[in-house]
Amino acid sequence: MKSNLYIEESFSGEIPTTCVSGCGNFSVAKTFDCGQTFRFSPSDETATSGIAFGQRVTFRQTVPGSFTVIGCTKNEFESTWRDYLDLDTDYGECERLILDAMPDEPSRTAMEEAVKRGSGIHILRQDPWEITVTFLLSQNNNIPRIRSLVDSLCQACAKDGDTDTLRFPSPEDLLNLGEDGLFRLKTGYRAAYLYDAAVKVADGRVNLYEIAACDDYEQATERISQIKGVGPKVASCILLFGFHKTEAFPVDVWMKRALARRFPGGFDPRPLGEWQGLAQQYLFYAERWGENP
DNA sequence: GGCCAGGAGTAAA
DNA sequence: TTTACTCATGGC
Numbered sequence: 025m026k027s028n029l030y031i032e033e034s035f036s037g038e039i040p041t042t043c044v045s046g047c048g049n050f051s052v053a054k055t056f057d058c059g060q061t062f063r064f065s066p067s068d069e070t071a072t073s074g075i076a077f078g079q080r081v082t083f084r085q086t087v088p089g090s091f092t093v094i095g096c097t098k099n100e101f102e103s104t105w106r107d108y109l110d111l112d113t114d115y116g117e118c119e120r121l122i123l124d125a126m127p128d129e130p131s132r133t134a135m136e137e138a139v140k141r142g143s144g145i146h147i148l149r150q151d152p153w154e155i156t157v158t159f160l161l162s163q164n165n166n167i168p169r170i171r172s173l174v175d176s177l178c179q180a181c182a183k184d185g186d187t188d189t190l191r192f193p194s195p196e197d198l199l200n201l202g203e204d205g206l207f208r209l210k211t212g213y214r215a216a217y218l219y220d221a222a223v224k225v226a227d228g229r230v231n232l233y234e235i236a237a238c239d240d241y242e243q244a245t246e247r248i249s250q251i252k253g254v255g256p257k258v259a260s261c262i263l264l265f266g267f268h269k270t271e272a273f274p275v276d277v278w279m280k281r282a283l284a285r286r287f288p289g290g291f292d293p294r295p296l297g298e299w300q301g302l303a304q305q306y307l308f309y310a311e312r313w314g315e316n317p
Numbered sequence: 318g319g320c321c322a323g324g325a326g327t328a329a330a
Numbered sequence: 331t332t333t334a335c336t337c338a339t340g341g342c
Contacts, residue, residue, distance in 0.1 A: 059323060159323080162322095162323050162324085163322095163323080163324040163325065164321090164322060164323090164324050164325080164337085164338090164339095165322055165323080165324090165338095165339080165340095166321080166322040166323085166340080166341080167322080167323070168322095168340095168341085169322080169339075169340065169341085170322095170323080172340095173339095207338090210338080210339060210340090211338080211339090212337075212338030212339055213325095213336090213337045213338055213339095214337095214338080215338090217325090252325090252326080253324085253325065253326085254325085255324060255325045255326085256324090256325090257323070257324060257325085258323085258324070258325080261323070274323070275323095276322095276323035276324080277321085277322070277323070277324090278323060279323080308323080312323095319342105320341105320342085321340105321341090321342085322339100322340095322341095324337105325336100325337090326335105326336085326337085327334100327335085327336085327337105328333105328334090328335085328336105329332105329333085329334080329335100330331100330332085330333075330334100
C-alpha cells in the first residue's frame with residue numbers, strides 16, 4: 025500500500041530536484057550508515073551520495089521525515105527511489121510491534137533504548153546480486169576496506185569510460201575477470217567465493233529469482249548457502265538486505281557485543297518474527313555509534 | 318609484531 | 331556435534 029507522501033518537483037536551472045515529505049521520521053544519514061550498503065557516503069553535513077541501480081544519486085536532509093533528491097525528477101523518484109528507500113512501510117508501527125514483542129523487563133527497556141537511537145532507519149530494497157557480492161567481501165573484513173574493495177571491483181569491470189563505473193559488475197563480468205583477476209584486486213581468499221557465486225548464478229544453480237519468490241526462510245537460506253563462502257551470517261545479511269526478508273537476524277561481532285552488553289540474561293530474537301531484521305539494525309546502529317548518533 | 322575486522326571451510330575430537 | 335586452525339589483507 026502506498027503511503028501518503030507529498031512529492032514536489034522543482035528546477036534549479038537545468039537540474040531537477042524532487043522534494044519528498046510525509047515519511048515519518050525517516051533518516052537518510054542513519055539509513056545509509058547502518059552497514060547495509062557500501063556504495064554511499066556523506067558528501068557534506070546534510071547530504072549522502074552514492075550509487076544504486078547504475079545511477080549516482082544524492083539525498084539531502086535537514087529534518088527527519090522529509091528530504092530532497094538532487095538531480096532527480098518526480099518520475100525518476102517514483103520509478104526507482106521510492107521503492108529503494110522503502111518509503112511505503114510504516115516504520116513507526118514496526119517500532120511499536122518490536123517493543124510489544126519484548127514484554128519482559130529489563131529486555132524491553134534495553135530494546136527501547138536501541139530503537140530510540142536507531143529510529144529513522146529504513147531497510148533498503150537493494151539488488152540481490154550486488155548484495156551477494158558485497159557481503160561475500162564483508163567476511164572477516166572491516167567496513168572501510170569493504171567499501172574500497174567494492175569500488176575497485178566496479179572499476180575493474182568498467183568498460184567505456186567513467187560513466188560505466190556506476191554499473192555494478194554482473195556475474196558474467198566476474199567470470200571474465202577470472203579468479204586470478206579477482207585475487208589481484210586484493211580480495212584475498214574471497215576471490216574463490218566471488219568466482220563460485222558468479223559461476224552458480226550464471227549457470228542457474230543458484231537462482232536469485234527463485235530465492236526472491238521463496239516464502240520459506242529456511243529454504244531460502246539453504247539455496248543462497250550453495251555459494252561457497254556463504255555461511256549463516258552472510259546468508260542472513262544477503263536475505264535481509266538483498267531480498268528484504270525481514271525475519272533475518274544477522275549476528276556478527278558487533279551484534280555479539282551488543283547482545284552481551286544489553287541483554288546479559290541472553291536474547292532470543294524469534295519472538296520478533298518478521299521484525300527481527302529491523303530490530304537487528306537498531307541494535308547494530310546503537311552499538312556501532314554508541315554515544316555519538 | 319600481534320590483534321582485529323559485519324566469517325566460513327576444513328580437519329580433528 | 332562442537333572445537334581449533336587456517337584463510338589474504340590492511341589499519342591500528
